[in-house]
Amino acid sequence: EIVLTQSPGTLSLSPGERATLSCRASQSVSSSYLAWYQQKPGQAPRLLINRASRRATGIPDRFSGSGSGTDFILIISRLEPEDFAVYYCQQYGSSPLTFGQGTKVEIK
Amino acid sequence: EVQLLESGGGLVQPGGSLRLSCAASGFTFNTYAMSWVRQAPGKGLEWVSIISGSGDSTYYADSVRGRFTISRDNSKNTLNLQMNSLRVEDTAVYYCARGHRAYSGYAGYYFDYWGQGMLVTVSS
Numbered sequence: 063e064i065v066l067t068q069s070p071g072t073l074s075l076s077p078g079e080r081a082t083l084s085c086r087a088s089q090s091v092s093s094s095y096l097a098w099y100q101q102k103p104g105q106a107p108r109l110l111i112n113r114a115s116r117r118a119t120g121i122p123d124r125f126s127g128s129g130s131g132t133d134f135i136l137i138i139s140r141l142e143p144e145d146f147a148v149y150y151c152q153q154y155g156s157s158p159l160t161f162g163q164g165t166k167v168e169i170k
Numbered sequence: 171e172v173q174l175l176e177s178g179g180g181l182v183q184p185g186g187s188l189r190l191s192c193a194a195s196g197f198t199f200n201t202y203a204m205s206w207v208r209q210a211p212g213k214g215l216e217w218v219s220i221i222s223g224s225g226d227s228t229y230y231a232d233s234v235r236g237r238f239t240i241s242r243d244n245s246k247n248t249l250n251l252q253m254n255s256l257r258v259e260d261t262a263v264y265y266c267a268r269g270h271r272a273y274s275g276y277a278g279y280y281f282d283y284w285g286q287g288m289l290v291t292v293s294s
Contacts, residue, residue: 095272097280099215106265106284107207107215113272118282150215157277158231159217 064089064153066162074170081138083165085151090131092155098127098136101164102147110149111136141167172196174266174285181291186256192249192266192285200224200244203269203279206251208262209287216262219251220269220276229276234260256292263287 065088075081085096094114099107109118111127114134124139138145146169151162178190192204205220219230219240228240239252249266265287269279 093273095278095280099281106286107281108284109280109282112270112280112282152215152280154272154277154280157229157275159220159277159279161215161217163214 063158064091064156064160066151066153066160068149068151068162068165070165071163072166072168074168075141076170077141077143079141081136081141081145081167083136083138083149083167085129085134085136085162087132087134087153091134091153094130094134095153095155096127096129096134097152097154098125099150099152100145100147101150107150138167172268172283174268174283176264176266176285176288179264179288179290181293182256183294184256184258184292186292187252187254188256188290190251190253190264190266190288190290194247194249194266194268197268199242199247203271204242204249205267205269205279205281206240206249207265207267207281207284208260208290209265210259210262213262218264220279221249222276227276253290256290258292261290261292263289 098111101107115127148164175193206218221240237255266285267281268283270282272278
């Protein structure tokens with residue numbers, strides 16, 4: 063099983079700042095099959111990124127993903143008020159499907 | 171517009187059973203794999219089970235295999251999760267999610283649409 067470790071656990075930033083979230087895998091993720099999701103309190107997760115860097119439909123271009131192998135990054139270039147949420151990575155390169163434990167982006 | 175609406179959650183005693191359903195609309199249901207993902211209170215996401223579009227193939231996380239059964243009724247655009255021998259640690263919000271296929275194989279899915287979630291509480 064691939065274990066995904068996200069860091070930091072919590073990121074305290076101000077609107078307009080840049081957020082850099084990390085997702086590290088315990089073994090290589092095949093073909094960069096890694097997705098990122100955003101979850102706000104009381105809501106379902108929302109797909110942001112698939113295949114490490116491909117934005118999902120309707121996702122603003124301030125969200126970008128990169129990485130390969132075991133190290134992946136989600137960047138929010140300039141935080142908007144609606145971006146403060148918890149972010150999860152998920153690998154779908156090998157079974158079983160696994161998620162990271164999440165990074166909370168909170169208002170400083 | 172894709173919509174996924176779960177139902178059937180609630181409070182059940184340890185060892186009991188519960189059946190969740192997810193009504194899907196806005197897409198051709200039988201062409202997509204469907205999955206259940208859960209989230210314990212204050213915790214992260216955990217994949218539970220997935221079923222192919224035809225319903226012929228099913229897969230489970232080790233934590234629920236042998237206790238949970240995923241199924242679908244393509245004539246009614248409905249996804250189900252039969253949960254037996256429930257444990258306290260099964261307490262969670264259960265989401266149904268549409269699987270977007272990246273490659274052949276049950277692990278080759280990410281989730282592009284999610285339901286609003288349904289709380290299952292296992293407690294005496």
